[in-house]
Amino acid sequence: MTSKKDTKTRKREIVTVAEAKRSEKKRSTVAPNIQYDRVTQKYIVELYSGMRDGKAVREHETYKTFQEAKNRLIAHKESIRKGKRPSANPKMTMGECINEFIGNARIERTTARGYRVVENRIKTTPLYKKRISTIRKSDIDDYISFVQIHTDLKNCTINKDLDLIHRALRYAVYREYITSNPADSVEKLKEERFEPQPLTVEEMNLLRQAVEQSEDWRLIVPVYLGAYQGLRRGEIVGLKWEMVSFEDNIIRIRETITQMGGEIIEKPPKTEESNRDLEIFPSVRDMLLRYRDYQIENNLYNEYVVVNQNGTHLNPTFLSKKFKEFIIENGLREIRFHDLRHTFGTRAIGAGVNPLAVSGAMGHSNLSTTLNIYVHSKALDGSKEVNNGLRGIFG
Numbered sequence: 337m338t339s340k341k342d343t344k345t346r347k348r349e350i351v352t353v354a355e356a357k358r359s360e361k362k363r364s365t366v367a368p369n370i371q372y373d374r375v376t377q378k379y380i381v382e383l384y385s386g387m388r389d390g391k392a393v394r395e396h397e398t399y400k401t402f403q404e405a406k407n408r409l410i411a412h413k414e415s416i417r418k419g420k421r422p423s424a425n426p427k428m429t430m431g432e433c434i435n436e437f438i439g440n441a442r443i444e445r446t447t448a449r450g451y452r453v454v455e456n457r458i459k460t461t462p463l464y465k466k467r468i469s470t471i472r473k474s475d476i477d478d479y480i481s482f483v484q485i486h487t488d489l490k491n492c493t494i495n496k497d498l499d500l501i502h503r504a505l506r507y508a509v510y511r512e513y514i515t516s517n518p519a520d521s522v523e524k525l526k527e528e529r530f531e532p533q534p535l536t537v538e539e540m541n542l543l544r545q546a547v548e549q550s551e552d553w554r555l556i557v558p559v560y561l562g563a564y565q566g567l568r569r570g571e572i573v574g575l576k577w578e579m580v581s582f583e584d585n586i587i588r589i590r591e592t593i594t595q596m597g598g599e600i601i602e603k604p605p606k607t608e609e610s611n612r613d614l615e616i617f618p619s620v621r622d623m624l625l626r627y628r629d630y631q632i633e634n635n636l637y638n639e640y641v642v643v644n645q646n647g648t649h650l651n652p653t654f655l656s657k658k659f660k661e662f663i664i665e666n667g668l669r670e671i672r673f674h675d676l677r678h679t680f681g682t683r684a685i686g687a688g689v690n691p692l693a694v695s696g697a698m699g700h701s702n703l704s705t706t707l708n709i710y711v712h713s714k715a716l717d718g719s720k721e722v723n724n725g726l727r728g729i730f731g
Contacts, residue, residue, distance in 0.1 A: 353402050370405050373398075379405035383412045397470050415515060428513055430471065430504070431455075431464040437504040446603060449596040454500045457483075463501075468508050476501060476522045491525035498524055532678035532709060533671045535563070540679060546666045553627055555662055557642050558655055562676030564617040566684075566698045569673055570594050571610075573650045574602060575641045580616075580624060587614045589699065595652045610699035678709070685710045 349365065356364035356372040363371045369382040378398045385393040399405040428436075438451050458464050463471070463479045476498070483494055502519040509517050535543065540563060547555045561567045561575070570592035579588040589612050593602050605611045616624070624641070631637035640649040659673040677698070684694045685706075695706035 381405045434504045437507040473518050492527045495524045533675045534679040534682035560620050560623050564620050566680035576639045585616050607701045609701045681710045
């Protein structure tokens with residue numbers, strides 16, 4: 337037996353768009369499954385996806401024009417015709433999707449913490465509260481525009497946001513919350529290419545003299561380890577005395593310290609190649625022996641090599657900040673702390689050391705990283721050598 341409600345639904349009057357706009361009704365049906373809202377002046381599409389657990393699955397989306405609404409309805413029907421299943425969670429928002437993805441992903445603690453930092457940025461934008469079943473590529477493009485207008489974030493940081501959005505939506509497809517990932521066709525932004533700023537031999541000598549004169553071991557030790565051993569910032573502040581063997585003349589890199597969202601995290605190196613043994617450079621060995629004696633005399637000797645005046649290990653961010661301040665105060669060329677590592681790589685390549693050996697010492701995961709960053713530094717020397725040869729031919 338047909339109910340009165342069903343009869344009324346089937347006999348719902350369909351009017352033209354012009355009539356709907358003149359009507360006193362708040363909403364008028366202007367096509368099957370499309371209504372016009374006179375108050376918002378937008379078109380509402382009802383998307384029927386079938387039955388799930390004995391209940392009809394329906395979603396509603398809003399569009400500015402009648403043509404957009406029609407196109408969406410046609411695309412939805414085509415999707416159903418091809419056998420794509422209805423959404424299992426049509427009301428899930430982007431924020432809820434990100435939270436569920438991070439909670440279920442098999443990732444390291446530092447990665448999860450980094451995702452939470454990114455999530456906090458996304459949380460301030462309209463995309464965060466939008467239902468994933470309604471998100472389209474244009475919404476993600478709008479997100480990029482929103483961030484570029486309202487923040488001073490660099491493209492590399494925005495790309496991290498896009499990466500999390502893509503991963504979360506890919507997770508939603510896997511869980512059958514949505515049928516496709518709208519972020520698949522979103523292109524990442526072109527990132528600003530970082531140019532290493534290695535110190536010359538003369539500049540390195542000036543820096544070394546300046547930090548020695550400062551008598552601040554919080555700078556002396558990191559500068560030596562960065563410039564003469566090629567260690568990363570996290571490897572320096574995470575280095576422990578038990579990993580320094582004066583008998584074998586070896587430094588063992590087994591741990592690193594990173595800062596993520598204000599939290600200090602100690603962890604193993606990210607790649608197997610970063611997990612390495614290094615011969616101690618002569619001047620580094622002399623410095624470390626002097627420093628160990630200083631620590632013992634001042635009751636600062638504990639498990640960490642580089643420590644604050646109270647004996648605790650350095651904060652990575654503090655090291656970078658203090659190094660920058662020191663450079664400026666002493667009138668030296670402004671570089672990042674990481675450029676000490678670039679100085680190590682550049683000077684080694686310039687001295688004719690095999691790039692494969694440099695790659696191993698620096699803990700690069702592949703040789704191409706070393707070649708891309710440092711071999712170009714030999715271009716000027718090569719150009720000079722070529723010119724000298726050509727002068728004998730062309731005069």
